[in-house]
Amino acid sequence: MLLRLFFLLVLCPSTLIGQQMNSPLDGRKYFCPGQIWTDLNGNPINAHGGGIIYVDGTYYWYGEHKLLGKSEREGADGGVHCYSSTDLYNWQDEGIILSVDYQNPQSDIALGCILERPKVIYNKRTKLYVMYFKLYLPGRGYDTGYVGVATGTNPSGPFQYSHKFLGAGSSKGSGDFCMFQDEDGNVYHLTVRKPDKAFCIGRLQDDCLYPEGTYKVLSDIPLHTEAPAMVRKDGIYYMIGSGSSGWAPNAARSFSTQNLWKGYKDLGNPCIGVNTYNQLGAEKTFGAQISFILPVKQRPGFYIAMFDIWNPERASDGLYVWLPLRIENGKLIVEWKDQWSF
Known part of the structure; x- marks a missing residue:
């Protein structure tokens, strides 16, 4: 604990200085990967496995709200938490915008469900913000993985749970996924299939609420690739994923293609260096797992890779690793x- 306090004070002093440093007028001006990150109220940000959208000059960060002190075995998921920012360094708490259902034990998202890795897109046709999350029903463990869907009219919520679907063309559904919205507005579900761990792609319908048709196995991507995150630059699609080793970190893997449906080239492990605080390097992805790739609107062509350091014994204590x-x-x-800063 003393060593962590030393690193926080010396390398990331705004983490501990308090409200003045985290105020809108004199806020944080850099990222401190792998260290405690507080919001503008001075509370640790609780948005794990998340994703970000940009709307009218504001970024909205959506992530798993982990219940304080709970382990994953005890049912750690409380819903989806949202934060907003205009600079990516300083985040305003927008609250829990989709809560687990504490009243109806028959609900798909009743307390005890597993609700992970939320992502949000905007559908111009329906004028709805659509949220997707990996959903395992209460009391059923990790046997069948659904995609949960919720909608809202405002990026800061609230969102209302709508329905679930089984992705990847499997009766057991899918695992960790990304929802990639291309430049033409089409949305693609890229995911690891259960139970054979093949990597698949499918396109969603125009309203972005259900898959359009059958999924295709991407045979160029190795089995057991999960947690994909994708970005497009100059007509090339780039993807980072991880291996499959439960909550334990493993080596990241990356790919590129000119066609989402085929022709993926293996680019190897993109990570370089060692996490100063846990001494884990590229072979363990700094102790983290990729969650999202964020294009920075203030700097066209600049991207942030968002990772999570999971803490399954105390889920809310998980840390964030954002790197260029x-x-x-x-x-x-x-x-x-x-x-670092951009």
Whole structure:
């Protein structure tokens, strides 16, 4: 504990200085990967496995709201938490915008469900914000993985649970996924299929509420690839994923293609360096797992790779690792930095 306090004070002093440093007038001006990150109220940000959208000058960060002190075995998921920011460094708490259902034990999202990795897109046709999350029904463990769907009219919520569907063309559904919205507005569900761990892609209907048709196995991507995150640059799609080892970290993997449906090229592990605080390097993805790739609107062509350091014994204590993502000579590079800004 003393060593962590030393790193916080020396390398990331705004974490502990308090409200004045975290105020809108004199806020944080850099990222401190792998360290406690507080919102503008001074509370640790609780938005794990998340994703971000940008609306009218504001970023909205959606993530799993982990119940304080709960382990994953005890049912740690409380819903989806939202934070907003105009600069990506300082975040305003918008509250829990989709809560688990504490009143109806028959609900798909009743307390005790597993609700993970939320992502939100905007559908211009329906004028709805659509949220997707990995959903395991209460009391059923990780046997069948659904995609839960919720909708809202405002990016800061509230969202209302709508329905669930089984993705990847399997009766057991899918695991960790991303919902990638292409430049033409089409949304694609990229996911690991249960139980055979094949990697699949499917397109959603125009209203973005259900899959349009059958899924295709992407045979160029190795089995057991999960937690995908994708970005498009200059007509090339780039993806980072992880292996499948439960809550334990493993080596990241990356790919590129000119066609979402085929022709993926293996680019290897994009990570470089060592996490100063846990001494884990590229072979363990700094102790983290990819969650999202964020294009930074203030700097076109600049991207942030968002990772989570999971803590299954005390889920709310999980940490965030945000690092710059470079694309050089067709390769992805994510290099460890103790402190950085863009």
